[in-house]
Amino acid sequence: SDTFSDTFADPSVIRGKDGWWYSYGTTDPLREGEGTRHLLPISRSRDLVSWEYVGDAFTEMTLPTWADTSRGAALWAPDIRYVDGQYRLYYVVTETTGTVEPNDNAVGVATSPTPTGPWTDAGAPVVGPRRGGGGEPGNFLWTFDPSHVVGPNGAEYLFYGSYYGGIWVTKLAEGGMIATGEPTMVAIDNKY
Numbered sequence: 001s002d003t004f005s006d007t008f009a010d011p012s013v014i015r016g017k018d019g020w021w022y023s024y025g026t027t028d029p030l031r032e033g034e035g036t037r038h039l040l041p042i043s044r045s046r047d048l049v050s051w052e053y054v055g056d057a058f059t060e061m062t063l064p065t066w067a068d069t070s071r072g073a074a075l076w077a078p079d080i081r082y083v084d085g086q087y088r089l090y091y092v093v094t095e096t097t098g099t100v101e102p103n104d105n106a107v108g109v110a111t112s113p114t115p116t117g118p119w120t121d122a123g124a125p126v127v128g129p130r131r132g133g134g135g136e137p138g139n140f141l142w143t144f145d146p147s148h149v150v151g152p153n154g155a156e157y158l159f160y161g162s163y164y165g166g167i168w169v170t171k172l173a174e175g176g177m178i179a180t181g182e183p184t185m186v187a188i189d190n191k192y
Contacts, residue, residue: 004030004031004043004051004052004053005025005030005031005041005043005053006030006031006032007028007029007030007031007032008023008025008028008030008041008043009025009026009028010025010026010076010077010078010145011023011024011025012024012078012079012080013048013080014080014081014082014087014115016044016114016115017082018115019046020044020045020046020115021044021045021046021047021048022042022043022044022054022080022115022116023042023043023044023045023051024040024041024042024057024078024080024089025038025040025041025043025078026040026074026075026076026077026078027039027040027074027075027076028041030053037074038056039056039057039058039059039060039063039074039075040056040057040058040075040078040089040091041053041055041056041057042054042055042056042057042115042116042117044115044116054116055116055117057075057078057089057091057110057117057119058075058110058119062119063075064093064108064110064121064123065097065121065123066093066096066097066098066106066108066123066124066125067093067095067096067097067108068095068096068097071095071102072094072095073093073094073095073096074093074094074095075091075092075093075094075108076091076092076094076144077091077092077144077145077146078090078091079091079145079146079147079148080115081148081176083148083150083156083176084175086111086112086113087111087112087113087114087115088109088110088111088148088176089109089110089111089112089119090107090108090109090126090146090147090148090158091107091108091109091110091146092105092106092107092108092143092144092145092146093105093106093107093108093125096125096128096129098125098128098129099129101137101138101140102137102138103138103139103140104129104138104140105129105140105142105143105144106125106126106127106128106129106143107125107126107127107143107146107158107160108121108122108124108125108126109121109122109126109176109177110122122177126146126158126172126176126177126178126179127143127146127158127160127170127179127183128143129143130143130165132164132165141161141164141165141166142161142162142163142164142165143160143161143165144160144161144162145159145160145161145162146158146159146160147159147160148172148176155171156171156172156174156176157169157170157171157172158170158172158176158179159186161186161187163189163190164189165189166185166186166187166188166189166191167185167186167187168183168184168185168186169183169184169186170182170183170184
């Protein structure tokens with residue numbers, strides 16, 4: 001139970017090195033009727049039952065520079081990991097500065113020494129906007145729902161996608177900030 005929100009979409013949870021559980025949510029107002037959006041709100045809990053709000057990963061002033069604020073860019077579907085002594089927060093940017101077209105979503109990542117920030121964006125998408133077939137303006141595949149994985153040999157991968165475009169995986173360069181090589185399709189559109 002909590003008292004700070006009645007919505008907390010797409011939660012991602014991690015146990016911090018300080019013993020607290022931390023949860024990160026999609027950009028939204030936290031309560032019905034609230035006029036302020038929270039850009040990847042963060043909450044924490046000792047018992048995974050009672051949660052308290054501890055802040056947002058970003059503010060309107062600290063959004064990644066490649067998020068197009070003139071088109072109302074939001075940050076969605078966070079994925080939190082602890083890798084190589086730092087916290088990594090992967091997320092979707094719904095509108096980028098890479099095009100002037102709508103729906104040009106991409107996956108970004110920010111790092112922090114603590115689960116509550118401050119968060120430093122990598123400065124560019126990890127996986128950039130991907131055009132859909134036909135070439136119509138605004139026709140971009142959904143590059144949503146990132147999920148970071150470290151393989152048994154230490155290699156890093158990022159899964160992403162959604163209903164429009166299917167699910168994909170790409171290898172990440174050391175540091176987890178840049179996709180390398182060719183992505184591989186894992187599931188077709190609307191399969192799961």
